[in-house]
Amino acid sequence: MVREYGRTISEGPTPADAAGAPALPYPSGWSALAFSHELRPGTVLTRPLAGRDVVLYRTATGVLRAVRPYCPHLGAHLGLAKVEGEDLTCPFHFFSFGPDGSCVRTGYGTPPPRSPLTQLPVQEANGGVFVWRHHDGRDPDWSVPRWHEIGHRPARTAAWELAGNVQEVIENSVDLGHFATLHGWAKAEIDGPVAYDDAKFHVAMRAHESAPLMGDFTVDVKVDGYGLGCLHADVHTPRFGLRMCTMVMPTAIGPNRMQFRQLNRISFDEPGRLPPGLARLVSRTAARLLDRPVFRSSCEFTAADFPIWHHKQYQQPPRLASGDGPIGPFRRWAKRFYPEAPGRTAVTRPHRGEGEDSAVLS
Ligand code: FES
Ligand SMILES: [Fe+2]
Structure with a gap:
């Protein structure tokens, strides 16, 4: 959606009101952050959700995980990490984290600290990868069900x-x-x-x-x-x-x-x-x-x-x-x-500048 600035100024909407606060807060529940086919074994992806990054990765045997992005050691962004077998290895000091989030190795060969990754609930259904986020921090109490796969061709x-x-x-x-x-x-x-x-x-x-x-x-x-x-x-x-x-x-x-x-x-x-x-x-x-x-x-x-x-x-x-x-x-x-009735809560938003219009992702 590219804005056409060549048109006369009286035509079409402008971003003039875009700096205003949005009327609705972030909704709770499952949100799609990727398609399943984007996360082959060994893949690490960073995707935004509700103003924060989520790092998704899939281990060599196919285990899918979603974690908060910052390494508990010294805060490197795990979107730069690598999957090694079943572990995720931070790029900074090579601390490795197992599928349960625990630190299993340091890059120094010393005993790993008891400082796990923060994992988020993640589910795959119908070709989508969904991550759970709730405003009061509760665990998932519903899920996106699997349904039919019609036809014989890939989605x-x-x-x-x-x-x-x-x-x-x-x-x-x-x-x-x-x-x-x-x-x-x-x-x-x-x-x-x-x-x-x-x-x-x-x-x-x-x-x-x-x-x-x-x-x-x-x-x-x-x-x-x-x-x-x-x-x-x-x-x-x-x-x-x-x-x-x-x-x-x-x-x-x-x-x-x-x-x-x-x-x-x-x-x-x-x-x-x-x-x-x-x-x-x-x-x-x-x-x-x-x-x-x-x-x-x-x-x-x-x-x-x-x-x-x-x-x-x-x-x-x-x-x-x-x-x-x-x-x-x-x-x-x-x-x-929502945490309370829409219209009564607003989140502050940064100024939206030029160049932030939509872009095709895939
Ligand atoms: S910041 Fe991740 S291993 Fe040091
Ligand atoms: Fe259907």
Whole structure:
């Protein structure tokens, strides 16, 4: 999202209000910091979460760990560390730490001190790596479940960084009105009330779309949300036999700043009128040929929201109107992820200078 400073000054939003304090604090729960494929054995990655670095690493046998970044010895950043077998070795004085976080070796051959790394809860699900953070320091009391892997092709992934808060990304799924206005659906209907259950919610929708040469068709969308960091959307277009499974993962990295990850898989229904072997071939060939364009189209759909999120403020209370989705109940549910009611707590933010606009990460 590159700002076009060549345009006349009266066009488009400017960053003038960006130095203001964000309206929402960091939400608690699981946040995606990486895709699983980024963390092969031996990899060390540093990722931001809620204003602090988290170091992720995977040992030679595949054990995944998330730790606070500073070495307990003299504070070197462990994003510069190396995985050696099952241990993480600090680059400064070569102290090594085992998978349980304890110091197992010094670089001097002397007895290791009893000063462990600070480990953070980490889980892998559906191709995402999630780290737990709670404002009151509690251990995880829910998790992101594993779900189906549709199709036979590897998942496609993308990540972006932009301004905004993660709640508004998740809120998007119940903002029924914007699917027609911003995304161009001819009509969107919500299928029953949104079901909230502790840290989860479920909503089903049907979209009516129309395209040149293809005419009218419907798209069935089932969305499951897990906290304010993960959405699972199953999108089925019966007319074309297309199924798309999407995982959307917004992560708060700093005040009013987020990274946004998306992972997609697709499959095509096997045509029932064909013999099984041929039906399978048709389904797989369609997936192979259309995997990339469908992913591109899905990313374009998602990216239609980016300029909105990047420049908007959190409007509380919103001035809702007939035709909006059930945003009020969603906001009441979302309060559980904050230390106190949104709008009453603000975190200070540094001045946002030029050059901090979004960048594609992968
Ligand atoms: S600072 Fe890490 S070993 Fe000394
Ligand atoms: Fe799915």
